[in-house]
Amino acid sequence: MESSKLKIIKKRDVLKFLDSIKKEYDIFVPMEKNSGIRFSRFNLEKDIPWNYRNAKISPKEIFFPKTETLFSFEAGTSIISDGGKTFTSVNEPKDSFPETKDYLIFGIRPCDAQAYSLLDKLFGGDDFQDPYYLEKRKKTTIISLACNKPQSTCFCTSLKGRPDNEEGADIILFDLDEDILAKPITKKGEKFIENLNSWFKEAKEADIEKKNKLMDLSLKKIRSGVDLQHIKEKLDKTFDISLWNEIHQKCLGCGICTYLCPTCYCFNITDEMDHEAGVLATSRGKRIRCWDSCMFPLFTLHASGHNPRPTYKERMRQRIMHKFNYCPENFEEIFCIGCGRCIRNCPVNIDLRETLVLLMSFQSLGKNKKN
Amino acid sequence: MIEKIKEIVKKLFKENKIDIFIGYGEGTLPLRATPCFITGQDDIKKLVWNSYCLNNLAVYLSGFFLPQLKKKDVKLPRIGILAKGCDGRSIVGLIKEHQIPRENLYIIGINCEGMIDIEKTQNAVCKMQEIEIVSAEEKSGKVLLEDEDNKKTELKKEELLADVCKDCQYTAPLIYDVLIGEEKRKTKEKERAAFIKEFEKKPLEERWKYFQEQVSKCIRCYACRQACPNCYCKECFADQTKPKWIGATDDISDIMFFQIGRILHQAGRCVDCGACVRACPMGIDLRIFTYKLIEDVKEFFGYEVGISLEETPPLATFKQDDKQEFITEP
Numbered sequence: 001m002e003s004s005k006l007k008i009i010k011k012r013d014v015l016k017f018l019d020s021i022k023k024e025y026d027i028f029v030p031m032e033k034n035s036g037i038r039f040s041r042f043n044l045e046k047d048i049p050w051n052y053r054n055a056k057i058s059p060k061e062i063f064f065p066k067t068e069t070l071f072s073f074e075a076g077t078s079i080i081s082d083g084g085k086t087f088t089s090v091n092e093p094k095d096s097f098p099e100t101k102d103y104l105i106f107g108i109r110p111c112d113a114q115a116y117s118l119l120d121k122l123f124g125g126d127d128f129q130d131p132y133y134l135e136k137r138k139k140t141t142i143i144s145l146a147c148n149k150p151q152s153t154c155f156c157t158s159l160k161g162r163p164d165n166e167e168g169a170d171i172i173l174f175d176l177d178e179d180i181l182a183k184p185i186t187k188k189g190e191k192f193i194e195n196l197n198s199w200f201k202e203a204k205e206a207d208i209e210k211k212n213k214l215m216d217l218s219l220k221k222i223r224s225g226v227d228l229q230h231i232k233e234k235l236d237k238t239f240d241i242s243l244w245n246e247i248h249q250k251c252l253g254c255g256i257c258t259y260l261c262p263t264c265y266c267f268n269i270t271d272e273m274d275h276e277a278g279v280l281a282t283s284r285g286k287r288i289r290c291w292d293s294c295m296f297p298l299f300t301l302h303a304s305g306h307n308p309r310p311t312y313k314e315r316m317r318q319r320i321m322h323k324f325n326y327c328p329e330n331f332e333e334i335f336c337i338g339c340g341r342c343i344r345n346c347p348v349n350i351d352l353r354e355t356l357v358l359l360m361s362f363q364s365l366g367k368n369k370k371n
Numbered sequence: 372m373i374e375k376i377k378e379i380v381k382k383l384f385k386e387n388k389i390d391i392f393i394g395y396g397e398g399t400l401p402l403r404a405t406p407c408f409i410t411g412q413d414d415i416k417k418l419v420w421n422s423y424c425l426n427n428l429a430v431y432l433s434g435f436f437l438p439q440l441k442k443k444d445v446k447l448p449r450i451g452i453l454a455k456g457c458d459g460r461s462i463v464g465l466i467k468e469h470q471i472p473r474e475n476l477y478i479i480g481i482n483c484e485g486m487i488d489i490e491k492t493q494n495a496v497c498k499m500q501e502i503e504i505v506s507a508e509e510k511s512g513k514v515l516l517e518d519e520d521n522k523k524t525e526l527k528k529e530e531l532l533a534d535v536c537k538d539c540q541y542t543a544p545l546i547y548d549v550l551i552g553e554e555k556r557k558t559k560e561k562e563r564a565a566f567i568k569e570f571e572k573k574p575l576e577e578r579w580k581y582f583q584e585q586v587s588k589c590i591r592c593y594a595c596r597q598a599c600p601n602c603y604c605k606e607c608f609a610d611q612t613k614p615k616w617i618g619a620t621d622d623i624s625d626i627m628f629f630q631i632g633r634i635l636h637q638a639g640r641c642v643d644c645g646a647c648v649r650a651c652p653m654g655i656d657l658r659i660f661t662y663k664l665i666e667d668v669k670e671f672f673g674y675e676v677g678i679s680l681e682e683t684p685p686l687a688t689f690k691q692d693d694k695q696e697f698i699t700e701p
Contacts, residue, residue, distance in 0.1 A: 053500060053503075067620040252594070252650070254597040260652060270618075272620055296593070348426055351400070
């Protein structure tokens, strides 16, 4: 990247800048909520929490909301399809995404941007094209914000990440205190800045130096890590080792790790009848999809009553194997970006890093140890 | 205290009195301990006891004694468990509800001096966004915290206690096989009780609004349910599909149905251990509702959970003069 493409915008101008493009874009920014930071629609009254560590719930919910209407139906008529074009957002079901506007996701952390590129492989892969995800995804410009202060639970460098990782984003921003340095990554990002050129000025050599120093410091702050070399091959041989009996033991079986995870994508599809003034309608309803979790017993319960993953052991194994073995097999990618959400929020302190170290070191010792 | 615990556990294994011991081990994060399962003498060294042993360990017990296991004539394990006051009261509740056999338990009661609230501690130093606490060391009633910039802060443990611990009335269990430390019953005015009294004075609309605000944060991860020792149902009403009681969406009516249902099922059973509140990733104030139930059950039926093995739980009995107003005048 030639340095001439690096731009500077004053931090104090950013809100005005976003406000000036809100006619063209539906803008999502990190926002302080009563449950922590969450991505929400831009509001001029609310400043960007520039030093936020990361959002409580990953911004996967913008493309893949917790509940999403696939289509609605009415009894006695043929199915009314919205052609995959009407979307209902997580928090504001009334406020459907306007179809004319493009999306702008502003200020997501590089790991979460990388997670989008992983989800793209699933929802936009060769085998299946998910219109609900792709419709939103393809009209979105992603502006990420490099991490000046990673958390103690961050281990992105053990995967493919870095505090200034560019994958998945169109533009990456660097917080230089009073100034914001913007670096376009994709053609889309370049065009975005070009079109709004009046807000930016050329970055100086000193700005770039400052940015480099910040990133060096930031990288040093990521102290935890796991050597994941050949993890797929190693896990190929661990399906029935006795270690799983121990790993799951303290698991409570809640859905925190999967629901907060930026790469967990499992969902359930059900039909829900509409409510009319608090009363369940008998003739109108919606087919919805909502997040589901491999940690729940219902996830694999067969209609016969049989459950192939009857205990926490099988469910925990599924979660780890899916991310670190099946996804590498199917997509040639580990579906973990090292954001540490599952570690930080687990009620019983199950630490994914610890689990991975155990699994990686078990190989050589435990070949014959079967349960 | 930890040496005493280890000594007892060692003896239990040596004399072949237990198959598994459930205690706490070192956590991987500052201010955290983690539930720890010990199956032999070699692992006893993993045990720790400090002010971070927040989890209610009773939650693990019913899984060892599922009805299908009893039916199969499987030899049920003998379990040793470290129990703080709250864990101990949960265990009593589970015994009375016939979920766990008393004879298969060896309860090491411990007088708990209260556990430290992680978020409170972080915020006492600085907001997480600014500076993160990366290590903590406990020394005689004080906690020495170190942040990511290597700055050290010393705080009094007492100021950092979890809300449930500040209000705790039974610091040690009342039913145990051996007790470590002295049993102390606190009698001081409960902060939460005062808060509830204030809250109750508010008009219905305001209280309803608060409830809605709180539960609207819910993402239905069911961590509150899973962390609760009382939520041992083979199949939760929220998971049932035939009939299906609750929609799967995050519509407020679906969320409320789950929360109200779960909370009401705690009447006369909740010991106010705070496991649900701590487990909730979204910071829902669940305790204001469960605590109200505790107060009501005490007021209407004079019953406190987990105090004795003999007294019949209020929901398992009926008396002619039972109070009815709570049904007719909410």
